[in-house]
Amino acid sequence: MDFEEAADTLYAASAADFIATRNELAKQLKADGDQLGSTRLKAMRKPTVAAWVTNLVARELPDELDDLLALGDEFREATADLDGERLRELAPKRHKVLDKLAKEATKLAEQQGQKISADVGQKLRETLDAALVDPAAGDAVREGRLSSALRHVGFGVVDESGEPTNVTPLTDERRQKARERRKAETAAEEESAAARRKREKAEQEQEEREAAKKAEAKEEFEAAVSAAQQAEATVEDLDNQLDEAREALAEAQERVRRLGAELDDARRAARDAQKHSREARKRYNRL
Known part of the structure; x- marks a missing residue:
């Protein structure tokens, strides 16, 4: 078994068995000589219920999931074309497909003994x-x-009715503002080439600085996420060790209790034997 097979097996396991399955598969990978794969597997997080159900959809309803993703492609094409009519046609289909897939996913989960609450159902739908x-x-x-449910605010370029957000009827006030913008643009174009190049250079330098800051912030964010994931994996590993230690302690305490009871019984038996011995000696001496 390689890492990919182990990961698929892990996320196909029930949520209740996730930790035990992960530990067993990690041990198997390590025993097979794949130390890196074992470490990567140990770092994988236990899925929430909504994430677990979504993973179930990916395994059991791949064709229905592909239909959903294909519909997303249609939305993006219509959005890029600013095709409001097409977007209005797709909107009800979007809800219908989501409703159907969420319903089938809930049924699958319940067949495997996993009840779906209203909150989990909402997170499942948001993820899809x-x-x-x-x-x-x-x-x-x-x-x-x-390992966690997903959420998106929408395509970001369409409103609630499906119209592209940049298609808005112009009022007289908006027309006047548009004329003023065009006059300002004309005035700007009449500036000297040297002044324009200077402004554009300054803007470019500002963009480069902002891009550098953004790249640095992204690196810091990714490093922080990686550190958080490693810390979480360490916490989970230590938590597992603590559970095992507690279990061993409970067994040891039970053994101490049992041995103590046996010792008490043995002491009573010894005292009784000594008593009988003394009585027997007395009877013997009287003979």
Whole structure:
């Protein structure tokens, strides 16, 4: 078994058996000589109930999930084309597909003994919707190894009715502002080439500084996330060790209690034997 097979097996396990399954698979990978795979597997987080159900969908309903992701592609194409009519047609289909898939997922989970609360059902639907909206989220859901539910605010370029957000009827006031903007743009174009190049250079330098800051912030964020994940894995490992130690302590305490009771019984038996011995000696001496 390699790491990928172990990871798939781990996230196919029931939520209740996740920790035990992870430990067993990690030991197997280590025994097979894959120390890196064993370490990576130990760092994998236990899925929430919503994430577990989503992973179940990826395994048991792959065709239905592909239909959902394909619908997301249609939404993105219509959004890029600013096709409001097409977006209005797709909106009810989006809700219908999400409702159907969430219902089937709930049924699958309950067949495996996992009850789905209203909160979990909402998080499941939000995760499926995120997969529809975001290709990266779709790939993550399809992989079937989520540890947490996902959420997306929407496509970000359409309003609630499905219209592109930048298609808005112009009022007289908006027309006037548009004219003023065009006049300002014309005035700016009449500036000298040297002044324009200077402004553009300053803007470019500012963008480069901002990009550098953003890249640095991203590196710090990724490092912080990695450190947090490692810390969480350490905590979970120590928690498992503590549980094992507590179990061993309970067994030792029970053994101490049992041996103590046996010792008390043995002492009583010894006292009785000594008493009988003294009485027997007295009878013997009287003979």
